[in-house]
Amino acid sequence: MRKLTAALAAAALAAVATACGTGNGGGGTGALTVWLMDGSAPQEWLDELNAAFEEEHGVRVDVEIQQWDGIQDRVTTALSEDGTVDVLEIGNTQTVGYAGTGGLAGLSGLEDEPWNEPMLASARLDGTLYAVPWYGANRVVVYDRAIWREAGAEVPATRKEWLRALETIEENTDAEPLYLPGRSYYVMGGFVADEGGGFAVEEDGRWKGALNTPEGEAGMAFYARLHSFSDAPADNDEASPQQSTEIVPNRPVASWIGLGWEAAAAIEAIGERGQEADFGYFPVPGPTADRPGHVFLGGSNLAVSERAGDRELAEAWVRTATSARWHQRFVDAYDGGVVPARTDVTARPAEGSFAEAMVASADAGYLPPLTGGWSYVETEPNPVKDLMTRVLNGADYRTAAAEADTEITARINRD
Template sequence: MKRKLIAAIGVAAMTATVAACGSGDDGGSGGSSDSITVWLMDGSAPEPWVEELSAAFEAEHDVEVNVEIQQWDGIQDRVITALSEDGTVDVLEIGNTHTVGYANTGGLADLADFADEPWNAPMLESTRVDDTLYAVPWYGANRVVIYDKGIWEEAGAEVPTTRDEWITALETIQENTDAEPIYLPGQSYYVMGGFVADAGGTFAVEEGDGWAGSLATPEGQAGMEFYAELQAFSNAPTDIDEAEPQQSTDVVPNGNVASWIGLGWEAAGAIAAIEEQGGEADFGYFPVPGETADQLGHVFLGGSNLAVSGRAGNSELANEWLRMATSQEWAQKFVDANNGGVVPNRTDVTASPEPGSFAEAMVASADVGYLPPLTTGWANVETLPNPIKELMTQALNGDDYQSAAEEADAEITERINRE
């Protein structure tokens, strides 16, 4: 039976794309008794894994699996629309920080039958609302420190295992080379959030029936102070983030950068950009250090969950596909297909990345991953102008931290409690 791997490329094209993907002429493959529609995000799953899983599921259930590849740009609008319609999609991948919001729309099915699987505990946190399971973990990813081996060797800097050693390495690079010790723009707030988490804090805390910003605290200030200590070694402006300009393709390949903090796809992008310019990248990787050698620094644990639409055309088949895709067998195959470069969703799955690889450094930090407040209103906080970013710029520019943080907390509190 023919399998379909289809790219959906935008909000305007969604209706036409979904209709074109259906089996038969009913225009809604999710509503067909002999097919199932699965939405996966661009870049999430290696195509061989998708094809092998689809073939196995089709053989077992005698149905057609239509996998539609979605782009991240505009995905929230497409998902909300799909969850309000009958039979548009059966199973869908959703970002872990967006799961609560989609669940609160009433569009996701209750997955209580999946609760007893040996899920990765930090990843599982993003799948529940009021003890109801609305999704299951699929994979995680986090940032590590990426460094230029040649520059570090020239400087005589050693790979650190603690914060103090990290600062010493940056000082050594600054003293012995012309390189920028670390590229760290002023508004990389998920990096800063890890330092806040190291101190025992968070961006916002639950308060009564709502949430309240919590950066005007000793923990918030401690996190920001360490971020500022690192940022002092960077030439990056204090009023931009890592995406504009994109650090991996616009900054690192065109500058003399000794180190930076990034994700796996950013490391790959930097390597490709350097090679396109005729150069050769020689990167090393290490986890974000903690205050002591036996405790790594906290890192934002991004990633995706898998959920079933409450209006799935075939909820029974949707649950069966979800069970197969996240089983120990297929979860292990997924990790292996990614060369160990993702954080496994289950405790009975092992990531075995190559020694010295980005993946090895990333997986080492998986147990100290943190998540932002898991509530629908968190998306409002991240909308520009982001109050956390503005606080960071003010602090780096020398403004009084406490006053600026109190203003940021008030804005966070107002936004996060807004549906």
């Protein structure tokens, strides 16, 4: 999540946010200290927001830009101390974990805003709101228009049509129809969600792995069918090697599944080779044409520290930053390239852009299990990734999934 959020922002805007002030921490300093992640906030938007807030409330806002590397340790320390931070940005898959430690303040005063429901789920714990959504992002299918024209393939709206298009490309061109690494488990999770399943389920207050199910098997089977059109190894993921810069620019690839920053990186890399990319974009297709396939909806939330110097003022900053007025300006600053956190804010991406396909997918967004223990599951060796590689190499799905579920259950319930 942390990589997705930072990278999306870097691709969406050329300007990278920098600190608005040095600050000495929150509480008792006459300033409000806000931690935002490198690349998350458009600078002009941030400057104008803080100028308006400072004028209204008579307090200085010190924004301290944080790097993603090592951020979990820094946030954990900051939330255990007085006077370090008042407002902070947190990755949406990390929010529940921090809330569970008691480090985040409840935000009941912001309950009634028109939040994007899939994004809002990541901000709650046991019915209490501990953060609010800020923005989201998800993957789409990136395709080479020239190769698809050569093959006579049509942009699909369903899984069946998608497979037919890949078959057409395979039959009529020398290009790789779809580059799909064997271990892109967030992509596979979307197919499981299409079937009504998930990585894990909660029963009687305890989580357990849920891949050894008909839904899990069907999702993995579709992933394997797609992977049959790819030359990617079964033991690689999308970052090793980096698909956008190390694979796509170096061989004829008809399509791949990626994020906005990856599409931008691929365009740049192709340009450096003296060529011009001609990409089109479409949502990951679902089983039927009336709804796109499920996609992992990454993003960031805004939270208030339980130890904030002035929690009421900190909540006021969050309320202002995510208000309809300021959030619309935030989304517009990204040219519609982020998924809005509010239903009364509209993304207005350019026709035919990556952002247009991404926003069209947002209502089918899904999240992994919202529990602090999920971070242990994602730690390498990731049992979901290992399951995928084993199955793609011919292992029996049920046997491999049962072993993966045992490992997921053991990890996800750790304190």
